[in-house]
Amino acid sequence: MNNAQGSAPTATDPTSSGPTFSHENTLPRVPLPTLEASCERFLAWCAPLLTADERAATEAEVAAFLRPDGAGRMLQAALEAYDATDGVHSWLDTFWPYRYLGRRDRIALNANFFFLFQDSGQSQLERAAGLVAGAVHYKKQLDQELIPPVVQRGRPQTMEQNKYLFSTTRIPGPQQDTVRAPYTEEQPGPSDARHIVVFFRGAMHKLDVLGTDGVPHSLDDLEAGLNAVIKAGAEPADAASSVGHLTTMARAEWAATRESLRTYDPRNATTLDDIETALFCVCLEDFAPADTQEACDNLLHGDRGNRWFDKAVSFIVFADGRAGINVEHCELDGTTVLSFVDALLGTPAPEHSRLSGARSQGLPALEPLTFTLDDDLRAQVRSAAEAFAAYGEATATTTVSFDDFGANTAKALRVSPDAFVQLAYQLAHQRAKGHLGATYESIATRQWRRGRTEAMRVVTPEIQAFVAAMEDPAADPDTRRTTFRAAAEKHVARAKECQAGDAPEQHLWELELIQRRRGAELGVTEQPALYRTPGWLTMRDDYLSTSSAPSAHIQYFGFGSTSSRCIGVAYVLLPERFNVYLSTPLPVAAPMHTFADHLRAAVTELRELLA
Template identity: 30%
Template sequence: MAEAHQAVAFQFTVTPEGVDFQLSREALKQIYLSGLSSWKKRFIRLKNSILTGVYPGTPLGWLAVVAATVGSMWFRVDVSMGLIVRIRERLPCGCYWSLRSRTLLSAVLFSTGVWMSGVLLWRQTLKLLLSYHGWMFEPHGKTSNNTKIWAATVKVLSGRKPMLYSLQTSLPKLPVPKVEATIQRYLDSVHHLMDAERYARMEALAREFQKQTAPRLQKYLILKSWWATNYVSDWWEEYIYLRGRGPIMVNSNYYIMDFLYARPTPLQAARAGNAVHSILLYRRKLDREEFMPVMALGVVPMCSYQMERMFNTTRIPGKEADSLLHLSDSRHLAVFHKGRFYKVWLYHAGKLLSPCDLELQFQRILDDPSTPQPGEERLAALTAGDRLQWAEARSRYFSRGKNRVALDCVERAAFFLALDEDAHGYVPEEEDSLSTFAKSLLHGRCYDRWFDKSFTLVVYSNGKLGSNAEHSWADAPIMGHLWEFMLATDQFQLGYCSSGHCQGEPNPALPPPQRLQWDIPEECRLVIDTSYSVAKALSDDVDFHCFCFVDFGKGRIKKCRTSPDAFIQIALQLAHFRDKGCFCLTYEASMTRLFREGRTETVRSCTREATTFVRSMADPDVAPSECLQQFREAAEKHQLLYRLAMTGAGIDRHLFCLYVVSRYLGVDSPFLAQVLSEPWRLSTSQTPQQQIKMFDLEANPDHTSSGGGFGPVANDGYGVSYIIAGEDLITFHISSKHSSPETDSKRFGKNICQAMLDIAALFGTLPSKTAN
């Protein structure tokens, strides 16, 4: 085979005359170029770590301080006020050290100390400024002069071109809220959802916890906040994600979709080539820290630490808890097609493969007529089933031999690529086309995605694509950052020729993709079948409805002088009440990346004000003007809660960490046990967009993103994701379970549409319609 010949650097033969060596120049050249590329990458990382470590200082700035200090000594001006002389006196004396040499070294040491002190002072000043969050609570469009001065100062201190991780050490730590404030906010969030008797019991538990148990737990939590970078993130990753023993497919992983309307090419291999090359360009920029941090309002930096594990990362199953395997680099890709696994090298002669070369490699896989090996086709179902069963099977059947080699190839790949046999995408004439597209990305056939990889890129036979992402290593906005770059680079920078193929001419001499070899025994195949059965039952139970709301978008909502997110969240409350006839705890994800290593916080969107508004909409005796006033109050309350969550004053992460401390100490708390057992029957999230503004969305409306979604959190509840794309479009992704008689995703979607229209009618922007 060609790849076998490429792998041999030399051959030797033992003869009576001695040993005859035959060197392969091409193989040695490849080894040299590969090593050279690796050392270049190490040097770049070392250089970036130095530049990031001293930011906003620069080596040039250090040199200027040294030059100024030495220059002042030349003119007999002692800017150190005697410190240089004191440093010189403490340097070791020797025959090789002249007085001038020791004086020069003392000046360099003094200059370095002054320079580092300036850097630390600069950073501490910026951290103090970033700890101010009053700007978030000012009315929209009414920025105070103090905030303007603060923003200008932050912008100056942040520097002109910070690298991705340059401002990490300047971000403040997530504060630990006061127990009294957290408990009071919790009681306010559930008072209107409980009857009087139940609320009185919960209030008694809360007050008892606040007086007796909480002070001790809070002390430990404060101690952790002093010691750890973030008092929530490590426990959140471990206990919410990695210790879960159920399937991560549907329950944890989420998906992201392609452009809604545009289809750059109908050729599967070509789209995969451009997409993979774009993603690898992103990885290179990530390794070199060439991205600027995402800035809130273009001024306030957000934490970037989650990006570190985007590539070369796999979730490894364990018996009690999973772990994350992250490599500093990976030079190959794992590919799945028609039940077969392949290894595709991403570099040749030390250079990244071009899109047309990648297209050639993927086309070779598509044209391969071979069949799956016994047990190979549904092997990935192990990653879709129960974690304990997968951990035991991995230890028993994949710890040695060719199975170990093949599994290492998959787990150590940069990411996973699935060349799907089906065709999916949005077809306006077909009502369920977007829903089937979403279900395919969420779970596929339960064995054609490697759910443990940081993400699986899925490319369909008609050229459309999407992604399924594992959740423990990062949250959706991080994947969204990569996704926006990939889509924009694919369409607007790389492009395709008129025939739909990638630009350029491929290299036919490239070694073909390597087919992975497995030796899966019969007993392992039974385990695979069991995992597949569990995953299949779970996927079949998912009721998904994805649709585009085109009556209006954020443009018209903003004319109503309200937040688009608050508008949609209150509409969801109205829709849920009409759908089920009751209210429920509602989870809305909010980010806490204004703090170092921040991830998410919960906004409890079902507020007292929102329920009052919903009840008034159901009462024909309440005038529209009164309903409108109640809506404005509900929107203001929602915005307040969202801002509190973003600024570290949320409820749920604090209570979660108090619960973890109580378990470590062996302390039973009926209050915390009750709080953490309450189900989120309505779980919601907004998909961010335009984090990287690489093209004008208004000038290219066909390239609107479809967003992404996730599975239902509660067995009798709904999961709702939405993306406010452009001025006149909102896409909703709704999930629930067929097994629940209380839910119906399509019915809930109709109620959402009606609720949106009815609220808009209150502002006089649309004619009122009768709710279903």
């Protein structure tokens, strides 16, 4: 359960000529590694985490996998044939749907991610109306392909994910979910929806943000419409009628309940259609968070029926005007959402409104969205609400903020900013838990056709040597500096390999999935033993799951942890500041808080060492 938000690229030139999607068919394909290269890298990547006996056992199974008549050869041949098939954009075309849409646990808290925006000083209604106006302007630009393709270091990046920002909803399925979205055979081209869904106190309203002629409503109109929703919610909705709670359920359970909901009354199917086709959701809260951490926690898993977690984009605005976004991850990575948020927040709302051609049209069309429920459905809503509240309470989180350290500090010390913070995480983890552990970092790969992210494993022999030197009282500063720089250089080199498509994990994982899907047909009837080796199991058992989202417009970025002992590490590393949001299951909260304390100390210690 990796949170592959995707570390955002640096040195990005957002300006490029040509329509938004003009480069999509000319981008290079994701390279398919050779079986030998991925197996060699896999052994190198997992080795630092294994004992000598575990390494030997893993090496033996890799050798069997690589034999001329081994399972690996047959699976690789099948993948090569698939990659060469007409209409296939990438050998990962079936991997991504399985990875995200195939998960069967709840996506709320486990998969969705959030950004907490910088404060604007505006009231709740002014802030919400401004976000709607900005999003509508972006949508109109996207429809006309006026959003410039992103170019990084001279290389165009795929813009394909932008097609899933609006009117996109994940639909639960019994075995695998699906996505309802525009730009598909079912709905060619951009969404023609004119409405959003607004939540307040567990009740939903359909609010038109575009007039009948497609012209956006003015800011005043939008504010009036949102105010009407709040007035309509003077009394909180009956908790058992807040169907948004159902989107917190495990996927197969939600799929069955959704079918019951849809078929119980024809009007329920119409309401679902209104929600699923809406451009996006706006969730208005009736409270102000006590502090930044509470704001983050509510962006991640606050609900009270006031969310539709299957919706691609939900803006959440608190009573004091603080705001953020919750994102459904299956078609959207952090880099795409960051570009969207930067466009949204980098221009004042009145300018967005003017540029979109908005005009005053009076109070927007507004209607409540309700479901007809029987006793069983109401009981399921209550049960989902109680179960998810308990799940949220069983998650421990904290924030760590550095106002005196940022990317510029690391650069002044002649080290990659990302390498610096990753080494600080490793040192803090060693001191908090007494050992290193598998660490995941997502690496953006949008320079490839329909590229998303690659899985990077952070722990290297160089990092082991660095941590050992830092923990050795006899090691002198020169030794510690030397091991630090060697570890940092190795980290940068590995990240570049991942960006180039030279990484083993997703390749080997897809071979395993081919065996599951087509093993009988290919003559590979059993899971290859490689996938039960200490190397494969240990390398992918996250102790730290890390991802970065650098934007001056956000304060914090966050997601849930990925296993029973994992610490989710979401960080915003900017030139002059560094903010981290940590999450972990409540039973292991104490080590997370210890890790946070050691992280503060490690950043200071490493600065002093390198200075």
